[in-house]
Amino acid sequence: MAHANGFLPTTYQKALEPLLQHYHVVSVLARPVWGDTPPSWLKNWSQMADDMVEGLKEMRAHQVVGIGHSLGGVLTLYAAVKEPDLFKQIVLIDPTMLAPGLLRKIRFMKFFGFEARNFLVKGALRRKREWETYREAYEYFRGRQLLKTWSDEMVESYTKSITAPSPQGKVSLSYPPEWEAQIYRTIPTDLWKFARRLEQPSLVIRGEKSNTFLEDGEKEFRKVNPKANLAVVAGAGHLVPQEKPEEVGALILNFLQGPS
Numbered sequence: 001m002a003h004a005n006g007f008l009p010t011t012y013q014k015a016l017e018p019l020l021q022h023y024h025v026v027s028v029l030a031r032p033v034w035g036d037t038p039p040s041w042l043k044n045w046s047q048m049a050d051d052m053v054e055g056l057k058e059m060r061a062h063q064v065v066g067i068g069h070s071l072g073g074v075l076t077l078y079a080a081v082k083e084p085d086l087f088k089q090i091v092l093i094d095p096t097m098l099a100p101g102l103l104r105k106i107r108f109m110k111f112f113g114f115e116a117r118n119f120l121v122k123g124a125l126r127r128k129r130e131w132e133t134y135r136e137a138y139e140y141f142r143g144r145q146l147l148k149t150w151s152d153e154m155v156e157s158y159t160k161s162i163t164a165p166s167p168q169g170k171v172s173l174s175y176p177p178e179w180e181a182q183i184y185r186t187i188p189t190d191l192w193k194f195a196r197r198l199e200q201p202s203l204v205i206r207g208e209k210s211n212t213f214l215e216d217g218e219k220e221f222r223k224v225n226p227k228a229n230l231a232v233v234a235g236a237g238h239l240v241p242q243e244k245p246e247e248v249g250a251l252i253l254n255f256l257q258g259p260s
């Protein structure tokens with residue numbers, strides 16, 4: 001299970017519960033939480049895909065079911081194309097795959113010195129980083145508009161995963177905003193050629209109200225990889241595994257237990 005930017009694996013436990021009776025689920029933590037690499041190291045998301053592959057090989061994993069959300073979906077796609085023998089099946093959950101028309105605009109703006117993703121970068125760097133207590137951190141996240149459709153249980157899981165005690169006796173954000181911003185700065189624009197080359201049986205899940213993997217992106221995926229299975233979760237946005245964990249878990253399990 002490859003997690004999203006700004007997230008850690010435990011927030012996916014509810015969505016993955018249906019799999020736990022049938023599979024051994026592991027997650028390779030992304031480099032931002034390793035604590036030993038500056039964000040400037042990242043030039044291309046494929047570097048983080050290489051981290052994932054190396055981690056799986058260290059576990060002596062084989063015939064892996066690769067599941068990834070958002071950033072993690074892209075890393076899973078890269079890894080599955082680079083190391084096809086390592087993966088048996090692929091599940092991409094609202095991957096950060098912008099429609100080709102939007103990617104052309106981003107490349108155009110970048111060529112002329114404009115940064116189309118600047119608002120994401122600035123938003124990441126403005127993130128609140130410290131709270132007096134864990135309960136204060138929970139209440140802060142509970143009140144965020146982005147998390148308004150989440151259950152209290154899911155907000156609790158997110159808060160526990162993304163915070164840690166600070167040396168000053170407070171509670172601090174454990175996923176560095178500088179890393180989150182660098183990931184936004186380096187959103188790839190070459191993904192559709194990898195989607196075309198994806199060979200494994202695949203399921204692509206989109207949140208109906210996603211602001212990331214849009215309907216145009218879904219149509220493009222169907223076009224470039226017609227063998228892939230695509231599913232839409234009604235009423236969900238980009239954070240579909242946290243908003244609708246039961247629906248996502250059922251979709252994944254049905255796909256894995258069906259004909260491949």
